[in-house]
Amino acid sequence: MPGDPDSRSPSERSPSADAREAPLWLSLDILHEAGDWSRLGQRDALIEAAGRALASDARFAAHPPAEACVALSDDETLRMLNAQFRGKDKPTNVLSFPALERFGAASPQPLGDIVLAQETLEREAAEQGVTAAHHLQHLVVHGLLHLLGFDHETDADAGEMEGLEIEILASLGIPNPYGGEEQPPSVP
Numbered sequence: 001m002p003g004d005p006d007s008r009s010p011s012e013r014s015p016s017a018d019a020r021e022a023p024l025w026l027s028l029d030i031l032h033e034a035g036d037w038s039r040l041g042q043r044d045a046l047i048e049a050a051g052r053a054l055a056s057d058a059r060f061a062a063h064p065p066a067e068a069c070v071a072l073s074d075d076e077t078l079r080m081l082n083a084q085f086r087g088k089d090k091p092t093n094v095l096s097f098p099a100l101e102r103f104g105a106a107s108p109q110p111l112g113d114i115v116l117a118q119e120t121l122e123r124e125a126a127e128q129g130v131t132a133a134h135h136l137q138h139l140v141v142h143g144l145l146h147l148l149g150f151d152h153e154t155d156a157d158a159g160e161m162e163g164l165e166i167e168i169l170a171s172l173g174i175p176n177p178y179g180g181e182e183q184p185p186s187v188p
Helices: 015-021 043-055 075-086 118-128 132-147 155-170
Strands: 026-032 066-073 094-098 109-117
Touching: 026 043, 043 066, 043 132, 043 155, 066 132, 075 094, 075 109, 075 118, 094 132, 109 118, 109 132, 118 132, 132 155
Parallel strands: 026 066, 066 109
Antiparallel strands: 094 109
């Protein structure tokens, strides 16, 4: 039937439509809290695609159903949160707040919240010579990995987390965000 989204080829569907169709364990709620995110046109679709790329990685295939919230905010909010929770009175690009408890047999389980600062994201993208869209997806993957228990406090932990980020982002066609001459690993 013309106009029926299911009658379109996969290349004609929007990423957000595919995200709703994918039988993956992760669902994302996206909140628009503060900042002028309008300059990043397809932000919700980009966030959903980043979540889908992480959730479809074979290492996480056995993860039970879970949900996370991605809050789009601004530098002032991230500055306040960073000061309150990390003792650093300055804005940052992304903060992750893992869920403090699980809720028995309830499904999906809450993973936690990710909060992004629009001004810092755009400034860093310009400084790094990458698109704001790619940087947004990198920060979403980075934040989700934190919610899943990954960290970068030691060199070994940082190497593991960055390796996961590079591979997941490569599945989205995004080059290695950590630079260097190396190309992103091929994704099967």
